[in-house]
Amino acid sequence: MDxxxxxxxxxxxxxxxxxxxxxxRVTGCEAELQELMRQxxxxxxxxxxxxxxxxxTLEARLEAREKELISTRxxxxxxxxxAGMLIQRLEDMERSNQEIVFKYEEKLNALxxxxxxxxYSYGKLQRHHSKRAREASKELADDEIDKLxxxxxxxRAKSKEWDTQRAMYQIELASLEEQRRSLNEKCxxxxxxxxxxxxxxSYLQQQKDVTEPPRNSGASPGRWGFLDLPQExxxxxxxxxxxxxxxxxxxxxxxxxxxxxxxxxxSRSLRQKAEEELSEVRLELQSCxxxxxxxxxxxxxxxxxxAKLQEQLARNEDSYRLQEQNSKHRMSTELLNLKLxxxxxxxxxxMNHKTETILKTEITQLQARLETxxxxxxxxxxxxxxSKNGLVFVEEEKNKEINMSLHRPHSKLKMETVRFxxxxxxxxxxxxxxxxxxxxxxxxxxxxxxxSGEFLQQQNGNKPQMMTPEPQVILDSDELDHDKPPxxxxxxxxxxxxxxxxxxxxxxxxxxxxxRRGTSAMHDSDFxxxxxxxxxxxxxxxxxxxTEEEFMLLAQGQSIQAVDRFLQEEDRRIRELxxxxxxxxxxxxxxxxxxxxxxxxxxxx
Numbered sequence: 260m261d262x263x264x265x266x267x268x269x270x271x272x273x274x275x276x277x278x279x280x281x282x283x284r285v286t287g288c289e290a291e292l293q294e295l296m297r298q299x300x301x302x303x304x305x306x307x308x309x310x311x312x313x314x315x316t317l318e319a320r321l322e323a324r325e326k327e328l329i330s331t332r333x334x335x336x337x338x339x340x341x342a343g344m345l346i347q348r349l350e351d352m353e354r355s356n357q358e359i360v361f362k363y364e365e366k367l368n369a370l371x372x373x374x375x376x377x378x379y380s381y382g383k384l385q386r387h388h389s390k391r392a393r394e395a396s397k398e399l400a401d402d403e404i405d406k407l408x409x410x411x412x413x414x415r416a417k418s419k420e421w422d423t424q425r426a427m428y429q430i431e432l433a434s435l436e437e438q439r440r441s442l443n444e445k446c447x448x449x450x451x452x453x454x455x456x457x458x459x460x461s462y463l464q465q466q467k468d469v470t471e472p473p474r475n476s477g478a479s480p481g482r483w484g485f486l487d488l489p490q491e492x493x494x495x496x497x498x499x500x501x502x503x504x505x506x507x508x509x510x511x512x513x514x515x516x517x518x519x520x521x522x523x524x525x526s527r528s529l530r531q532k533a534e535e536e537l538s539e540v541r542l543e544l545q546s547c548x549x550x551x552x553x554x555x556x557x558x559x560x561x562x563x564x565x566a567k568l569q570e571q572l573a574r575n576e577d578s579y580r581l582q583e584q585n586s587k588h589r590m591s592t593e594l595l596n597l598k599l600x601x602x603x604x605x606x607x608x609x610m611n612h613k614t615e616t617i618l619k620t621e622i623t624q625l626q627a628r629l630e631t632x633x634x635x636x637x638x639x640x641x642x643x644x645x646s647k648n649g650l651v652f653v654e655e656e657k658n659k660e661i662n663m664s665l666h667r668p669h670s671k672l673k674m675e676t677v678r679f680x681x682x683x684x685x686x687x688x689x690x691x692x693x694x695x696x697x698x699x700x701x702x703x704x705x706x707x708x709x710x711s712g713e714f715l716q717q718q719n720g721n722k723p724q725m726m727t728p729e730p731q732v733i734l735d736s737d738e739l740d741h742d743k744p745p746x747x748x749x750x751x752x753x754x755x756x757x758x759x760x761x762x763x764x765x766x767x768x769x770x771x772x773x774x775r776r777g778t779s780a781m782h783d784s785d786f787x788x789x790x791x792x793x794x795x796x797x798x799x800x801x802x803x804x805x806t807e808e809e810f811m812l813l814a815q816g817q818s819i820q821a822v823d824r825f826l827q828e829e830d831r832r833i834r835e836l837x838x839x840x841x842x843x844x845x846x847x848x849x850x851x852x853x854x855x856x857x858x859x860x861x862x863x864x
Contacts, residue, residue, distance in 0.1 A: 272405065289651075292643075292647045292650065295643070296640075296643060296647075299639070299640065299643065302826060303640075306632075306833075307831055309833070310629050310632075310833075313833075313836070313837070314622075314625075314626075314629075317622065317625075321618060321622075322769060324611075324615070324618075325615075328608075328611050328615070331604070331608070332608070335601075335604045335605075335608070338597070338600060339601065341595040341597075342601065345593060345594075345597065346589055346594075349594075350592075351589045352586060352590070353586075356582070356583060356586060358582070359579075360579060363575065367572060367575070367576070370568065370572060371572075374568055374569075377561075377564070377565065377568075378565070381561045384557070384558075384561070386649065388557070388558070403543075405646070407543065407544055410536075410540050411537075411540065414533055414536065414537050417533055418533065420532075421526060421529070421530050421533070424526055425526065428519060428522065428523055428526070431519060432516075432519060435512060435515065435516055435519070438512060439509075439512060442505060442508060442509060442512070445505065446502075446505055446509075447503060449501060449505070453502075498609070501784070550862070576729055607853060614846065625836055628832065628836070632829060632832070635825070639825055646753070725772065785787075
């Protein structure tokens, strides 16, 4: 069955080669050329679409930049309008300041006239008061001052004595308080010792009470003899005597303290009387001094009023001067800032105009480059069409050579059919039906060979430029060699093949035979099984096919290399253009940002 299938495939290939030889040789090149042209068109369209997108994005960016420039121009116009308004305000402020200065000068003149009048009246009052003070001082002041001075000296001496007595009494009180504290401490110590002795006595008495029964019963007296000592009563009597002495001393100290307190009260009463007398004297002196002070206060009030008026005048003058200076300085700084802002905005507008012109020139250059690249693509397309036409011409010439080569094996096929008939005549009678079938098959093949030759001539006469590729099965050279019988490798090829050298060089090239068509109905299984050895004659005709495919693959490789180079150059140009666009867009962004900041600075100030 394996031999049947291999023979069937070989016969199908042979029949298809004879029926459609132009499809097996011509359609592969044209299909690959169509694919190349289609791929090139797709790539060119993709590049064109990318460039159109880039141009659209650049146009959108330019429109955005133009809108920003228009907005900056509007802002500059607004700034110019604001500057004009500020200049008008400056002029109005200067006029109002001049009017205010004129009014204040008039007020100053009026105040100066009032000051002169006040000075004149103040001089009169001073003279009047000086006269009255002289008269009063001559009559009363001398006598009263002498009396008061004497009284003051007496009271000062008494106050000194009272101060010394007070200091002595305070020292004595401090010493008495120290003695009292020491006595209190001693009393506390004695009281603690007394309590200790009382506690010991109570403890001893309890022990005695506890130990009395054993003594009566005849216990040893030596064990409890330390309780009968008379020395225990001695410290209690001493303590009682010391306590009595302390109480007596304490009473004496209290009596002394009471006496000292009485002395202090008497001295305080005397001091209060002296202070009352001093207060009366001071009141008299104050009454005399108040008269003098009133006159002095009146003079001081007048002087203060004069000083205040002078200070107010000076302050008013200084404030007016400072206001004028500040207003002038502010207006000058605002004018300078506005001038600087206008200059910076004008410079930025100039820079923006320059960048716009540069971008426009660059866009024109890029458009020119796009046009040149498009023209280059068109040139490449023309070259591809020319190469396609050249390949078609080469294919036509090769088809002619193939037709010539097909006529040669036709005669050989006839000779071999005769030889096959002679061999078949030697076969036994049981194979007669197979001979009849074999003869009919060979007749059918001869008819198809003749028809294929006529069909090739007609196709060469009116051949279309583009042919649709049929589905092809790709087989490796190893598979074809494996499928071929060993007789196919015998030297049955014609010696005058035009592309035999190329076929010998390209053993590894992929063979693309025509699609298999079902021809099993034309041949019986017995006929194919018997005549598998004779299929090498028809297979030798197909061995010349890879030479044309090799030629087509070489042309295809050259065109692919040219397309790859063109695409690499276009990618490089596109990258350079993108870098230039990014650089100029960043530059425009920085310039617009600076322009906006410079326009916003006067507003912030």
